[in-house]
Structures are given as C-alpha cells and as structure tokens.
Amino acid sequence: MLVWPQTAHSQQQTAPSRLTELSLEQLGDIEVTSVSKRPEEVWRTGVAVHVITHDDIRRSGATSIPEVLRLAPGIEVARIDSDHWSIGVRGFGDQFSKALLVLIDGRSIYTPLFAGMYWPAHDVLLDDVERIEVIRGPGGTIWGADAVSGVINIITRTAAETHGVMASVGSGNIDRGAGALRIGGGNGSTFDYRVYGKGVNRGAEHHADGATFDEWWTSQAGFRADWTRTAGDTITLQGDVSKGSHGQRASVASFSPPSQQPLDGNLDALGMNVRAQWQRDFSSGRGFRVQTYVDRTVWDAPHFGERRTTADIDFVHHATIARRHTLTAGGGARVSPSAFSQAISTLDFTPRRETSSVYSAFVEDEVALIPDRLWMTAGSKLEHNSYTGFETEPGVRLLWMPRPTSSVWTAVTRAVRTPSRIENAVVSTAYSSTTTVPIFLRITGNPDFDAERTTGYEAGYRTALGAAAYLDVAAFHNRHDGLASFGLGRVALESTPSPLHAVVDVLYVNGVNGTSDGFELSPGWQPLTWWRLRGSYSYVRFNLANTPGSIDVNAVARYTGSSPHHQVRLESHLNLAATGEFDATYRYVSALPAQKVTAYHTADARVGWALSRRSEVSLVGQNLLAPYHAEFGHNLGQPIGIARSVYLEIRWRLLNARP
Amino acid sequence: MTFRVRRHLRAAAAAVVALISVCPAGAQSAPRSEYEIKAAYLFTFARFVDWPPRAARDDSSFAICVLGTDPFGATLDATIAGAAIRGRKVSVRRISSPEAAGACHIVFVSASEDHRMATLGPALAQSGALTVSDMPQFADRGGMIQFVTAANRVRFEINLQSARQAGLMMSSELLRVASAVRTGGGPV
Numbered sequence: 001m002l003v004w005p006q007t008a009h010s011q012q013q014t015a016p017s018r019l020t021e022l023s024l025e026q027l028g029d030i031e032v033t034s035v036s037k038r039p040e041e042v043w044r045t046g047v048a049v050h051v052i053t054h055d056d057i058r059r060s061g062a063t064s065i066p067e068v069l070r071l072a073p074g075i076e077v078a079r080i081d082s083d084h085w086s087i088g089v090r091g092f093g094d095q096f097s098k099a100l101l102v103l104i105d106g107r108s109i110y111t112p113l114f115a116g117m118y119w120p121a122h123d124v125l126l127d128d129v130e131r132i133e134v135i136r137g138p139g140g141t142i143w144g145a146d147a148v149s150g151v152i153n154i155i156t157r158t159a160a161e162t163h164g165v166m167a168s169v170g171s172g173n174i175d176r177g178a179g180a181l182r183i184g185g186g187n188g189s190t191f192d193y194r195v196y197g198k199g200v201n202r203g204a205e206h207h208a209d210g211a212t213f214d215e216w217w218t219s220q221a222g223f224r225a226d227w228t229r230t231a232g233d234t235i236t237l238q239g240d241v242s243k244g245s246h247g248q249r250a251s252v253a254s255f256s257p258p259s260q261q262p263l264d265g266n267l268d269a270l271g272m273n274v275r276a277q278w279q280r281d282f283s284s285g286r287g288f289r290v291q292t293y294v295d296r297t298v299w300d301a302p303h304f305g306e307r308r309t310t311a312d313i314d315f316v317h318h319a320t321i322a323r324r325h326t327l328t329a330g331g332g333a334r335v336s337p338s339a340f341s342q343a344i345s346t347l348d349f350t351p352r353r354e355t356s357s358v359y360s361a362f363v364e365d366e367v368a369l370i371p372d373r374l375w376m377t378a379g380s381k382l383e384h385n386s387y388t389g390f391e392t393e394p395g396v397r398l399l400w401m402p403r404p405t406s407s408v409w410t411a412v413t414r415a416v417r418t419p420s421r422i423e424n425a426v427v428s429t430a431y432s433s434t435t436t437v438p439i440f441l442r443i444t445g446n447p448d449f450d451a452e453r454t455t456g457y458e459a460g461y462r463t464a465l466g467a468a469a470y471l472d473v474a475a476f477h478n479r480h481d482g483l484a485s486f487g488l489g490r491v492a493l494e495s496t497p498s499p500l501h502a503v504v505d506v507l508y509v510n511g512v513n514g515t516s517d518g519f520e521l522s523p524g525w526q527p528l529t530w531w532r533l534r535g536s537y538s539y540v541r542f543n544l545a546n547t548p549g550s551i552d553v554n555a556v557a558r559y560t561g562s563s564p565h566h567q568v569r570l571e572s573h574l575n576l577a578a579t580g581e582f583d584a585t586y587r588y589v590s591a592l593p594a595q596k597v598t599a600y601h602t603a604d605a606r607v608g609w610a611l612s613r614r615s616e617v618s619l620v621g622q623n624l625l626a627p628y629h630a631e632f633g634h635n636l637g638q639p640i641g642i643a644r645s646v647y648l649e650i651r652w653r654l655l656n657a658r659p
Numbered sequence: 660m661t662f663r664v665r666r667h668l669r670a671a672a673a674a675v676v677a678l679i680s681v682c683p684a685g686a687q688s689a690p691r692s693e694y695e696i697k698a699a700y701l702f703t704f705a706r707f708v709d710w711p712p713r714a715a716r717d718d719s720s721f722a723i724c725v726l727g728t729d730p731f732g733a734t735l736d737a738t739i740a741g742a743a744i745r746g747r748k749v750s751v752r753r754i755s756s757p758e759a760a761g762a763c764h765i766v767f768v769s770a771s772e773d774h775r776m777a778t779l780g781p782a783l784a785q786s787g788a789l790t791v792s793d794m795p796q797f798a799d800r801g802g803m804i805q806f807v808t809a810a811n812r813v814r815f816e817i818n819l820q821s822a823r824q825a826g827l828m829m830s831s832e833l834l835r836v837a838s839a840v841r842t843g844g845g846p847v
Contacts, residue, residue, distance in 0.1 A: 019699035020738060024707075024836040027700055028814050160809045188809035189838075231796045281795055284777065320774040372728070372755055372771075404729045404753065464732065 046377065046399035046409030048074070048136040048460055048474035050522065054157070057126055059573055059583045061606040061620035063175050063200070063647075066119050068126070069152065070587070071571075072134035073520040073536035074474070076563050078592070078632035081640045082174070082205050082214035083120045083246045086632045089136050089150030090476060091516050091540045091563040093592070093632070099148035099417045099452070101139070105156055105238065106314070107275055107293050110146055112336055112356045113306055115420030120246045121269040121297065123220050125180055125196050127166060130157040136520070137476055138456040140393030140415030141379050144332075144360050148415040148454050158236075159184055159192035159226045165654040172620075172647025177201045190228050197221040204247070206628035206641030211249070213264040214640070218244030232281035239274035250303040251430070251636050253346040255497050259431035259438055262636050263344075265302030272296045286319040305341035310334065326366040328379075334358045338421070345497065346429040349421060349445070356421075358385045375399045387419045388451045406463035413458075416451040423449045423484060423508040432504070437493070439502045444489060446507045455479045468526045475519035482510030485546070485555035512555050514544030530575040538567040561594025562632075581608040581618075595633035601625055615652045621645070694731050696813045697806055698738040701765055701791060704804065705744045707833035711826040713787045715761035721747045722762055724754045724788070726779075727769030735767075757782035768792040768802065776800050784825050791815075798841055803827070807838060814838040 019027070050072040062068045066085040070077045076093045078086045087097040096116025102109050109122040132154050139147035162184040170178045178200045186192030199219040204212035222240030229235070245266040252263040273295040281287035292313040299306045316330035337355040342348050364379025380394035395413035402408070425445035432439045460474035489505030518540035526532045542560040546552065568588040575581055583606040591599045602625045608618035621644070623629065628641030701723055712718060721744045725731065739749045752763065757779050760766045766788045772779055773794045780801035783790050790797075793806040798818040803825070805816045816839040822829055834840050 019695060020702045020742060022699065022703070024700075024703060024833070027696055027703065028812055028836065030696055030812065189807070192809075231799060323775065326774070405732070468733070 046375070046397035046407075046411055046460075047139075048458060048476070048520070050074075050134045050136075050472075052132040052134065054127075054130055057129055057132070059581065059606065059608070060585070061583070061604060061618065061622065062126070063170075063178065063202075064119070065122075065124065065126075065132075065154065068132065069134065070569070072132075072136075073472075073522040073569070074136045074518075074538045075134060075150075076538075076567065076589075078589075078595075078597075079205070079642045080632045080634055082202050083216040084214070085119055086562070087117070087119075088563050089134075090478070090518055090538075091542060092149050092559065093563040095632075095635075098420075099146065099454075100150050100152065101143055101147040102152045102154070104154045105275060106277070106291050107273060107295060108310075108312070108334075111297070111308070113308070113338065113340075113421045115146070115417065115422070118269075118299075120216060120218060120244060121242070121271055121299070123198075123200075123218060123242060124154060124156060125182060125198050125220075125222075127168070127180065127182065128156045128162060128194075128196065128224075130155050130161070136474065137411070137458050138393075138395070138413040138415035138454050138478070141364065141381050141395035141413055142362065144362075144381055144383055144393065145358065145385060145391060145416050145418045145451075148417045148452070156224070156238075159186060159194045159224050160188050162194045163188065163192070166651070168649055168651040170647050170649030172645055174203050174205070174643055174645035175200075175647045176203050178647075178649075186226075191225070193223065193225040195221070195223045206643040208638060208641070211264070212247075213249045214247045216244065216246040216266075218242060218246070218269075220244075232287070234277075234279050236277040236279075237275070240271070242269070242271040244269045248301060249634070249636055250301070252303055252344050253429050253431045253440065255345070255438070255440070255501055256499060259434075259440075263302050267299055267301040269300075270298040284320070286317075288315065288317040290315045300341075301343070303344050303347055305343060306338060307341075308336060308338035310336040324368045324371070327363070328366070329361075329363040331361040332359070340421075348427045349425045350427055351425065354421065354425065356386045358383060358418075360384070373401055385418045387424055388416075391416045391418070391451060406461070408459075408461050410459040412456070414453065414455045416453050418451050419449045419508075421445070429503070437500050437502050439504065441506050442503050443486070443506045443508075446487075446509065449484070449508045450482055450510050452483050452510065453481045465525075470524050472522045473519065476517065478516045480515065480544070481513050483512035483514075483544070483555075483559065484508055485511035485550060485552035487511060488551055509550065509552075511547050511550035511552055512544050512559065513547055514542065514556075516540060516542045516544075532573040534571045534573075536567075536569045539565065541565060558594050562592055564590040564592060564599075566590040576609075579610040582606070583608075589631070592632065595639065597630050597632060597639055600629045600631070602629060614654060615650065618649050618651075620647055620649070692734070693808065693813060694734050695738070697767075697793065698731055698735045700806070700813070700815065701735070701767060702739055702742065702744070702749070704765065704789065704791065704833070707830040708789050708822075709828040709830075710764055710789070711787065713761065716764070716787070717762065719747060721745075721749045721764050722752055723749060723765045723767070724752045724760060724763035725767045725769060726754050726757065726760065726772060728771035729753055730769055731767075757786065760786035760788050763788045765789045765791060768794065768797070770794040776802075784821065787825050787827070789822070789827055798839075804837075817841065 076088045086093045096114045098115045135151040139151040166182045180198040182196035184194035201217040220242035224238035227235045275293035277291040279289045295310045312334040314332040318328040335357045340349040340352040360383040362381040366377045377397040397411040399409045428443045457477045462472045487507045487509035520538045522536040524534040544556045570586045585604045602623045604622045606620045610616045628643045630639035791804040797805040803822045817837045818841045
C-alpha cells in the first residue's frame, strides 16, 4: 500500500526539469525518498488508509511512534504522561488502545494481558521506518481479531536502503538525551545488512505537585539482513533486544489502612524478538510469503510482573486466476504462554499461568469487474481463539476509479475484539468507602465475557485537484455489539485477610451496544515547489446505550467522553534554499469530559538545516502555545500537564560508494 | 565614497557567486522523489537510443507513454514540459492496451500490469517502442530497461536482446552505466 498523495508529493524542491540536464551517472547518484515500491496501490485501495512516509516522520520532529501517529487523520493520540498514551481510531481512546492492531514489520505488539499496546516497550529506530500505514475501520477480514477500530502497520526499510553509517545525538528539556548509531552494508542487490543501537532518556511532564514519577529510559539494539537469491525471492532475518525502565504511578489498595494509596516505581521491561520471512514472487503474478517470529517480554512493575513468550507463523499466497481474479489465501497460528507474578495482595490473576492461542485461515478474491476501472473484493477470515472459540470476519469492498487520479470506494466489514487476560481472569481490588466496615470493589475477570463485535459501513472518495492538490474523504457508520462494561456480582463479608471488610464483586460484562458515526477530511496542497500544506479534520459521534439489565451507569459516558468529537490539524512544510527546512503544525482537540480534559490548541515547529552533505541539525519545539496542557486523565487525581518542550538534534550520514 | 561602496558591493557579489557555486552539491544531495528521478531517466534514455522508422508512429514528435495505472501523477508531464528530444516536441500519453504502444517511442509499463506481463511482452515487442518498467523481473520477462532501487538510488538494468529484437540500437554509453546488462536469458 502506498502514499496516495503521490501527485503532490512528487514535485518537491527545485524545478523538476533541471533533472533532465543531468547525466545518467548523476541521476543514479541522487538519493531518493523511497516512498514505495508500488505507489499506485493507495489509489487502488478501497480502504481508509493514510500513509506516513519516512520524510513525514523526519519533518514531524516526533521522537516516538505514538507521537508520529498524530500525523494520520481519524487517530486520537493523547499523551497521558511522559511514557503513556491513549490512542484510539475513530473513537475508543483508551490507555491500552484496545481494539487496535499494531504491527512492526508484521510482528504484532498487541499484548493479550490487557488487549492493547504498552508503547514504550516496543520501539523502533525512527530513521529505519520506511512508512507507517494507518488503516481506519475494521480490518478483521485480512488482519484478524483485534483489528477492530484500525490497523497500524509499521514497515522498516530494507537493509539495501540503509547502507553506510548514520549517527545522531539530541538533547532537550524533556527529551533529555537520545542517541542512535546505525551501520549498514552489502552489495545492494543480493545481500544487505544493518545493525543499530539507540538509547532514550526522557524526563517527567508537568505535575502540579512536582512529582517526577514518569521519567523513563530505554535502550535497544537490533539487526536486519536481506538475502535476495534471485529477483522476487527474498529472505529476511531481523531481531531486536531492548531494556528499559518506565516510571509509573499505580493506585494500590490494601485491606488494612491506608486503604488506597499511590505507589510510585518503575516498570522494568526486557524485550527480545527475532523474525524470519521468505517472500517469493513468480512472474505469473503468483507469489507467497511465509513469516515466523518469536517475541519474549519480561515486565516487572511495582504492582505486577508478567513473563510472556509469543510464537507466531503466518502464510499468505496470492495468485492471478483467469486474468480478472486475484485470489489471496492464507493461514496462521499464534501461541502465547504467559505467567503473571503477584507483587501486591490486591492484584492477581486466576490462573496465573495461561497459554492463549489463535489459529486462523482467510481467503479473499479481488475481481476486476471492469479492467482498470471497477474492482470488487470479498473474503472472510475464520479464526479460533482460546477465549471465545470460532469467529468469522467477512468483508466486501467495491472500488471504482473513474480516472487514474480519483477513486470512490465503499465497504462493509465485520471485526471482533477477543477478550484480554484482564477481562477474563483478573482479580483486582479497589477501596470504595467505609461505613461500619471498609467496603472494597473487586474487579473480577469473567470467563463468560464474550468478544466485542463491530460491523463497519464505510465509503470514501479521493481525487487529485489539478496537479498540485488532492482531497481524501472517508465516512463511516459502525455498529457495536457487546462493548465491555461492569456488572455486579455477589457481595460478601470477608475476615481474611483481617480486618473484617466487605467485598462487592464487579464483573466484566458485554453491557453496551450502539453505533458510532463520523468522517475524516484530509486535503493537501503544494502551492509552490518548495511549500507544501496539509491538513485534516476528523469528526466522531456516538450513540451508545446499556443493554437491558446492565447496571454500569458510567460506561456510556466513559466511551463517549474519552474521545474528542472534533480534531483539526494543519501542517506547513517549507524548503528554504537547498539546505533549510521549516515545518509547523497546529492542532485542535475538543474536550474529553470523561477524562476531565478541556479542549486545547497547540503547535509544534521544526527548523532543519544541512551543515554539509553529511550532517544536518534540527531544532524542534513541541506544544509551544502554552507552558503545559492536559491531554488525557490519569488513573490518580488530576490529568498531568504535557509540557512545552524543545530539543536539538545533530545527525551525520556517511554513505558508502555506490553499491 | 561611491567608489568604495561599489567595491564592497563587488566583493559581496563575488562572495555570493562563490556561495552559489558551492550550493548545487548540497542541492543535489537533498532527497528527491523516486518518480521524479524515473521521469528524468525516461527523458534522458532517449538520447542514447536509436529507433527505426515505423509506419504507425509519427516521428516528427516524440511520445512517452504510460501503460496502466500511472505512478508519476503530474511529475512526468512537469519533467518534459516544453522539452525537446533531437528537436522534436515531446508528449506524454496514458495508454491502457499494448496495441496503442505502436504510436509511442518509450512505453513505461506500470507495476499494475505485472499480472499480465506474459501476454504484454510479445505485444510490446511488436510495437518497436523502448519498454521501461520498475516491476520486478521486468528485464527477465522480455522488458528492455528495468529500474532497480538500492540504497535509495535509482539505477537500471538492460535486456539488450529484447532491445535488439525490436530493432532498437542502444549506445555503448547507456550499456556502460547500466548496473547489469543481459544479452540472453541471464545476466552477462
């Protein structure tokens, strides 16, 4: 899939006609922003997709993946504190980004512990990223369970694209220190490799009480090797190890006074993964890809610990049949054994050891109803997971391209979010109040908690407006069944552990149904070869209600009040002479009543300039319009202020001679 | 007084000229879009290829055609705007069938046509046009010039046999710069 604003994107910098005065050798020595191998594909995709390119990432000044995701329309990225984010797609903002599937080179970073992402523990070297495809809407037909509100596909560059040495160091008031080193080589055609290492140390955001519990650091190293045996036959091996310490403030209950108090400490995370992929494309339009990976995480927090090993294998085959049909079929298996370790008496899982598994198969056919004009794609995924058994996720899409520069599409798809360990097996106690005895609420996993199911109805239109502008519009209506809320279990008096206390059991139930509607408008315009403008407006609204008999009075307000109804983003990218860049971003996010967050505006700016062919400096300012502003609630007390920040980075590149 | 100001101005102008003459190196190192480079290549290839006369083609102008879904957007048109090849006006055409290639000097085959290369190859060879593509294995499947991107640089490979069969003459300069030249089934 690729960059759809290709027309606007392609006429960068100086007048293109000057390139025609160069010799063949000179043309071959110009570095290109390798946007994609197959740039036509976004035009030819009946999906609401936004592609964040390598260059977009560099010019955003962002220092982490969640911050980069702000570039995509329809995504709500809210920073909770220095090392936590709430990320939602078309609503459903949540600290754990439930119902969102995130893949780094095909490796899922979704953790079954809480059905979401723990972002700081899954990092990449941003300079290695070729593109990030942000797909809005249910993607279950291809991607399977948990791709309910969207899919984020982070794709790194091949090793052939990262030859030479790259080194960078940066420092600022919040991003206190960051450094990276990458070394790559090979012959540029049959064997290429790279190795890298990076380290990040980030300070606390603004806390009214001066707390600094959200400081964190992480260090990571990894490699990638690509071996091309013949054209269209590539084997890739890659892996990473990471170690980090991420500051947390947890709210901890105890049966003896003080009944509920904050506990500050670090989540120490250790991660290791290795992935192998074999991709073979035959000239007949047939091809396959087989991939396998193993990912191990070890987390130790003040209030819990988890060890998890995930092994995954995935096979996809595609073939062109009878000229008009492209048939894609595949299957996969994932097993993920984990062990929970208890650190405080009020947080536990039953059972503590568990192995979750998913087996899946899918088939999809793309038919060219009118060659080069009208396509229909239909397919389904059949999946068996260890929590809810068999699930089917069918989908059908229609794409019409009246001209090569515009497309109209519509889709109906179904996706499911399978329960997480928390919803299934947690035992977490929180202090409520004291009457004659202290009363505690015990949130209890419910083995009968079913999958959340979403059916999405979508439509979109993309068009080039002349040679220098484009417009992308997408609208949706989603039907949600069985969203999670709380139900009431038994009430009991317990004397162990002492003192005597009352416990009210609270269960996860599928207690909320309803719909969400909205649209995203994302135009782009390049008025001058050296000036590019982009923007987006995203709107979402909910119509949710408790199912009959459901008693959680806060659930609906929690869903509808944790995502902004309106989001606006404006970007300006200027190239100053041959060596300078000036980038500015303005964004507006409407209020989140359930998170006690008011509407806010903020702006980022970046100045970059090339000191020489080999080195560049950039100065980035983020959240410039106020000393601090809140973006999302914290599980304890008032939301934390996200501070104005400034950092300076220097980057060197030493490229080898031509391969 | 005036004289002195003028001398300062002249020194300043010399410094500016010196700066500008240093700048192009920096300008060239700024990354360009992949398709800007490919568009420039299409134009430049024309200088190194000789076409035999064809009945179906109007040789008083020069036609660069894109077969299939156009990946260039407005880039190709912008690149050749007002340009001439050997005194002939250059035009860009979008075509959807290989039969239409007979009127073209250069045909860029979009990666969207990958699935029908088996049938396209022979039809394109008939057209007498120079065929160029960035789809994988294009040069192995009867195409003449295949773009290959490695280390963020766009280079190209040539299938000389395909070009000769179509009656095209490629200059030794073009063959020298190519990163690979095939004369038969495999690389030389």
